Amino acid sequence: MTVLVLGGAGYIGSHAVDRLVQKGYDVAVVDNLVTGHRAAVNKQARFYEGDVRDQKFLNDVFDKEDIEGVIHFAAFSVVPESMEKPLKYFDNNTAGMVSLLEVMNKHNVKRIVFSSTAATYGEPKQIPIKETDPQIPTNPYGESKLMMEKIMHWSDQAYGIKFVALRYFNVAGAKEDGSIGEDHHPETHxxxxxxxxxxxxxxxxxxxxxxxxxxxxxxxxDYVHVVDLADAHILALEYLKAGHDSNAFNLGSxxxxxxxxxxxxxxxxxxxxxxxxxxxxxxxxxxxxxxxxxxxxxxxxxxxxxxxxxxxxxxxxxxxxxxxxxxxxxxxx
Ligand code: NAD
Ligand code: UDP
Incomplete structure (x- = not known):
């Protein structure tokens, strides 16, 4: 069985692919390389270049691979850009999720681990922020991710697709040996x-x-190391494989x-x-x-x-x- 990583050529996704391979998982990656890097993808993972919103392409990947679960990193994530171009974010992020869940449902793939964000909380009423606190985003990026969480919730109700939403705080660092790391253009972090x-x-x-x-x-x-973050995705996948219900977790220090x-x-x-x-x-x-x-x-x-x-x-x-x-x-x- 294979773990499909969407956005696996990106900063966090490439570290997750690397950790999955190290831990013995069979891994396939989908990425359109809009912000990612082909060279960042561990060579032991099969790579499919294409867009999550392209259902024909995605159906082909799901036909070829025997997928036990997906980890979904593919998204735009620059807050100031989302303020200027909100539709770009709702299209790529939110519509991308609809496309992915439709294909997952069609192929009877019932597990998804998802990159959510502290930006879904907006301006917090209390510190530290708990998972049960109100989610009132202050920018379209956070809104697009909150919508993705809600779409997964209703897809769970209707189709039994179980999800874990991981709400990252600030991610930084690189693999210890320096072979993969953060390379965004433009850099905003x-x-x-x-x-x-x-x-x-x-x-x-x-x-x-x-x-x-x-x-x-x-x-x-609140800063978290990218490899620690990557490991949380593998634990979340195993949590779903063990039959647990959908859930959301903050990832920070x-x-x-x-x-x-x-x-x-x-x-x-x-x-x-x-x-x-x-x-x-x-x-x-x-x-x-x-x-x-x-x-x-x-x-x-x-x-x-x-x-x-x-x-x-x-x-x-x-x-x-x-x-x-x-x-x-x-x-x-
Ligand atoms: P990134 O831009 O490096 O990685 C995203 C990857 O997804 C890229 O490789 C990109 O080419 C790919 N992609 C984007 N849209 C796609 C599409 N439609 N089809 C196929 N591939 C597509 O970003 P990152 O920093 O690694 O972040 C990964 C995820 O984590 C994002 O979803 C982001 O919202 C979330 N996140 C990141 C941070 C952070 O601090 N970096 C914090 C919170 C949440
Ligand atoms: N920041 C800054 N100068 C920069 C980039 C970021 O002062 O050139 C600040 C930013 O205003 C925020 C913090 O650094 O207070 C973290 O920003 P980043 O974009 O890394 O992550 P965010 O918290 O927005 O997800």
Missing amino acids: LVPIILQVAAGERKELSIFGDDYPTKDGTNVR STGFSNKEMLEAARKVTGKEIPAKMAPRRAGDPSTLIAASDKAREVLNWQPQFDNVEDIIRTAWNWKQTHPQGYNDRETK
């Missing part, structure tokens, strides 16, 4: 941008806002770091000065996002290996230093 400055590719870091009601005025976020603290940690890890300046707030940024993630630890038996941000940054820096141009495949896309 804090850790890789800080490391671009450390590597001399950017002049300085702009810290978006220092007047938030936090310890030092900058936003506070339950510890918050401010943007200034992240900068200081990166200075320590890299030994570089990393020039930074204060800049205006970025639209749509909640002040503080910290996960209550005891549910994933208790129910899935998730045991993250990386428990401090310096270790997370160190692995991202290792990837950056060994791959200064990332996968270096921009011209071919």
Whole structure:
């Protein structure tokens, strides 16, 4: 039996594929390479280039493969872009989910593990955020993901397709050996941008806002290592295979770091000065996002290996230093 990973050429998906292969799973990947990289996909996984919304293509893949469950990473995920182009997000993310579930149902595949996000909660009423807290997104990206969760809920009711929604907080880091890592164009996430400055590719870091009601005025976020995150997907798949009901889990460390603290940690890890300046707030940024993630630890038996941000940054820096141009495949896309 095969695990089908949609979006397996992307940052998080490629680490999940790698972990699945390491743990002995048979893996197939679907990706249209819109933001992903062919070179990021573990060579032991079969690769199908195509779009989740292309049902003919997807039906062919499901005909060829004997699929026991899918892990669905394929989506757009840049918050500011979603504010300007909401329909792009509802089309790729939300309509993509409808397409996928239709094909799954047709082929009697009844398990899906899904990349959800802290952005589905919007501005939290309480910290840490629990899975049962209200989900009121403040941007179209978060809304598109919440709609995907709801579509899975009703598909479970109607067709018995069981799902686990994993609501990630801030994902960072890279595989320890530096062979795969984060390579987005343009890059918008804090850790890789800080490391671009450390590597001399950017002049300085702009810290978006220092007047938030936090310890030092900058936003506070909860960071989780990408390999720990990948492992949670495998546990979620096994949870569904064991016959458990659909569920949702936060994935975070339950510890918050401010943007200034992240900068200081990166200075320590890299030994570089990393020039930074204060800049205006970025639209749509909640002040503080910290996960209550005891549910994933208790129910899935998730045991993250990386428990401090310096270790997370160190692995991202290792990837950056060994791959200064990332996968270096921009011209071919
Ligand atoms: P990514 O852009 O690196 O990966 C997404 C992958 O999906 C890419 O390889 C892309 O080519 C592919 N893809 C996109 N649309 C597709 C389509 N229609 N058909 C086929 N393939 C398609 O993003 P990532 O950072 O790895 O994030 C993966 C998932 O995790 C996303 O769903 C994102 O919403 C979610 N997420 C990410 C973060 C984070 O911090 N990176 C946080 C919360 C949630
Ligand atoms: N951030 C920043 N400068 C940058 C990129 C990000 O100050 O160049 C801040 C951003 O405003 C947020 C935090 O870093 O407070 C994390 O942002 P990121 O985009 O990495 O993740 P998000 O929390 O938006 O999912």
